[in-house]
Amino acid sequence: MPETDSEFYPGGELNDEGAPRRAFVKLGMGVIGAGYAAAIGYPIYAYLSAPAQRAAEASAVTQTTLDGADKLPAGSAMMFRFGAKPALLIHHKDGSWVALGAICTHLGCTVQFESDKDRIFCACHGGVYDAKTGANVSGPPPKPLTAYKVEAQDGRIVVAQA
């Protein structure tokens, strides 16, 4: 193995004239290499991310209708999907309706409504949210749950993005 680059090129030492050409070749090789990396990398990225892409398209909903959900007894809750994401519909004892995203803002577990304590609880790390507003009350959650607009209609509940 030669100790200096010039030994690769019989016929002489590298001089100032060779340097720009060498830089040009290096740049060209880099550009071609990046082209190959992109031509191989992009299809693989698109292939692997296809389900995520599809889920993102599916979750790009602004409104969902829950037929028959108006029968939900006061003081209880049900899970539903808002797009691809789990959400929680609560019918409070005072007759009000609340819809919240059911993904804990701490580390993404699905939360549950505890009717006896009138709170939303995450079993993973003990996060607690207000059952009316979704505000984070205690435990690790850093942010409130996503709140949706709810409209109780005859025979159905309509949930929409706030």
Added chain:
Amino acid sequence: MDASLSPKPSEKTGLFNWLDERLGIAEILAFARHKSVPEHKHSFWYYWGGVSLFFFLAQVFSGVLLLVYYRPGAEGYDSARQITYDIRFGWLIRSAHSWAASLMILAIFVHMFSVYFMKAYRKPREFGWWSGLGLLALTMVFGFSGYLLPMDDLAYFATKVGLAIPASIPVVGKFINDIVRGGPEVSSATIQRFFALHVVVLPLLFVPLLGFHLWLVQKHGNALPPSEEAQPASERRSIPFFPDFFSRDLGMWLIALNALAALASLFPWQLGPQADPLTPAPAGIHPEWYFMSQFQILKLFGRWFPGATGEALGIALFTAGLLLWALIPLYDTSTKFGRRARNATWLGVLALAGLIITTIWGYWEV
């Protein structure tokens, strides 16, 4: 790259020393510096083992990507259909896997015949020859088992026909078939076990055998063809492995990559209708090109000797041929041109011509 391979004293950093003391990098670099490869008018054929290796790596890579969505068993066809038509670029990954399979077998054949005609199987390289034949055999089983996985009509009938061959072996044929097929017919149970074979068992066998093969190449170096060996040592030329041979190897890999990309994208591999045992085999159905020769020979023997005799004779001939092929290093041992060396060369010509003629003949009759 060269800088990292031959660190100048000033570049031997603390990190380099730290790693070197633990991993002996300097030793490896010194070794790489001294390794050389013969250079002569037949040197072109030295690159084909590397090309085979490239396609194997392409198979590992694309195969792992297919595993992300492929579901074996009853959902085999449906998941292959999803990969081909629903998942973005799924068609390209599948097409690349199918094309690289063919190209890998082609590269191995070129490698095998070039090794054969350069007489590189002679002492001390016999185990290189045998491990190479083992790798070729495993590659053919890879091809056969992978072919079933999409479970379209071609896959189904190809597997049925292919499994009829071990079935015709006297006495043990039925047992082999029951085990391989997993039932009286090719079904989702067959897919499941072919899948296990294709993605677990075969790689477990292939990778260590490949390691052994490469270790032997490393140990004995590239063989000189007899015409070069006849030259006086002073006339022989060689080039350093690093960076000369290595960069030419990479050049061949780049050509191989371009060929694969062009074939896979311009001629996407098709997916036929779902396999249905009640649908007759499509007209003109034939095996992949690398099984065409065997297919045609069996067909010819069936024609010349009707009934089970023809098939048994065809299989016997093939087995005998393979055995002779494998034992050639023990027959052609002399390093001088002699009767045995000439006979071995003629056997090679015969085998190559036989393979090509029966393959073309097979396509002619389809």
